[in-house]
Amino acid sequence: MQIKFLPSQGINQDQINAYNMLAQSDFLEMGKAKLDYDWCWDTLFYGRGYMETLRFNKKRKIMEPHVINPLVFGYDPIVSEVQEWRYYWKWITKNKWDLKKLIKSGKITGIKDVTEIPS
Numbered sequence: 001m002q003i004k005f006l007p008s009q010g011i012n013q014d015q016i017n018a019y020n021m022l023a024q025s026d027f028l029e030m031g032k033a034k035l036d037y038d039w040c041w042d043t044l045f046y047g048r049g050y051m052e053t054l055r056f057n058k059k060r061k062i063m064e065p066h067v068i069n070p071l072v073f074g075y076d077p078i079v080s081e082v083q084e085w086r087y088y089w090k091w092i093t094k095n096k097w098d099l100k101k102l103i104k105s106g107k108i109t110g111i112k113d114v115t116e117i118p119s
Contacts, residue, residue: 005019026063030062030065035067038067039051042070048070051067052066
């Protein structure tokens with residue numbers, strides 16, 4: 001892990017120690033070492049690497065990031081600025097339970113069960 005909190009004005013050493021321990025715990029619980037390895041590998045091999053940080057586990061109170069595979073990542077051909085890129089084909093990377101929720105809520109139409117998806 002590369003992060004270490006340092007004391008500044010108004011924060012005592014006990015708070016800094018608590019932040020450092022929390023950061024180390026989150027690093028281990030998120031499996032950040034494997035995520036960093038996969039992210040760096042994608043970046044070096046494909047010339048680009050992306051990590052999605054949208055999911056947050058409210059029960060465990062921790063972020064659940066995951067690396068987006070560049071091979072199943074599509075770009076919006078209309079947008080030329082990097083900051084404005086939108087991507088699609090994202091549903092390919094969803095797990096079975098997320099797909100069931102999307103089908104049930106009506107966001108995915110045309111299929112009634114996950115088993116109807118060929119991939």
